[in-house]
Amino acid sequence: MRSLRHFDLNLLLVFETLMHERHVTRAAETLHLSQPALSHALKRLRESLDDPLLVRTENGMQPTPRALALLPVVQQALAMLRQGLAPPAMFSPANSTRRFTLATTDYFEEVMYPLFLSQLLAYAPGISFSIELITPDVLSEGLEQRQIDMVVGLDSQSALPSGVIQTPWMDEELVCLVATHNGRVGDALDIAQFAQEPHVELADISGLRPSNIDSCLVQHGLTRRVISKNLNYIAAARVVALTEAIMTLPRQMAERFVAMLPVRLVEPPKELPALKMTLIQHGLYANDPANAWLHKVLVEFANDFRR
The missing domain is CATH 3.40.190.10 (Periplasmic binding protein-like II)
Incomplete structure (x- = not known):
């Protein structure tokens, strides 16, 4: 076999499907490929692995010992890839005991936070919050090191540390x-x-x-x-x-x-x-399911609060 650097990893999926179907036409249908394309992929596999892999017998296509030895290795590698490439699990507020840390202004903590928390606890009873002051360290290090999940209510900025994401949140007279x-x-x-x-x-x-x-x-x-x-x-x-x-x-x-x-x-x-308040989070964690949920509920709360 040539080095992994020269091996087309897409052929591993072809190999797994062929070993399962043991039939070129059915394997092509499973992979949504034409039969000639699948046959060409099998030829490349044979050349790369220096083994026929599947041999036609009176009982149909049968795997060689090399193919049988390789199959669990390929299945394990593909299973790990599927798991790693799968979307992260959805955040479930109803079942979570996550403690979020918010750096906020006096205005949010006094005027909005009590109502915000009471509404969340109605459907996310295990969630809790810690409230911190907004300081230079929060913006430069706290967000990046995930000591702070989100900065809530800071007036819009012209310049912020690199890596943070600031989005408009709510205007106030x-x-x-x-x-x-x-x-x-x-x-x-x-x-x-x-x-x-x-x-x-x-x-x-x-x-x-x-x-x-x-x-x-x-x-x-x-x-x-x-x-x-x-x-x-x-x-x-x-x-x-x-x-x-x-x-x-x-x-x-x-x-x-x-x-x-x-x-x-x-x-x-x-x-x-007007006071133009924002939400600030770090780009490293913006797609984390828990952070994405927190951002979403804060936006929804602000929209309802303005009505």
Whole structure:
């Protein structure tokens, strides 16, 4: 036999079928080949293995000892190939005990996550989640090393580490929050007054996100003064409640603070962009059945949440 490098591995399937059928015409039909094509393949097999393999007898085509010895080896090799090339098993949320780790924003964790989890547990009772902060390490290493399954809710980025996949997920309207005692600010702000007011904002611990608000102001020749950068929305909202500062945040988060703190909603300048949230995962695992399922249910949840 010539070296494996010169052997046509497609002939192994022909060999297995011939050994099963022991009839050229039936083997050709099984493989959806013409009889001449199958006969040519048998000729190549004989030449490659230097053995007739199948010999015509009074009892029909019979395998040679070489063919009989080779058959279990070929069957085992083909079985392993079929198993390896088969699509991965479907993810079964109803039977899974998988723990997913999500790196998320305050907004997702506070406004969406409780409802998201409660809906999933109705049909996937064994699934659980861990929630982590979005940090530079999460985006550069956590996703790649599968310490984090998905980053949920981060504002759209212009640049991300190589290998990660970012997809649009959900847009949310932004509003401003001010203390109820703030007499300088009315029910709405134009962009000039917006820039003049002191601001509270969230610190960007991801290390990647330029401020969309500051970028918008620069486009209009304006800047603002940020008096406090906080790690979470509730702390920032408490600062607003006790100062003359304003804060810009998603409407549904702001509405929660109106019910909790002495603050009120103010319509922001029309020039401010909406919050465009994304889903981020690593390309290494995007086709993993569990990750694909998680991505799918998050997209479906966002679509229902917007209605």
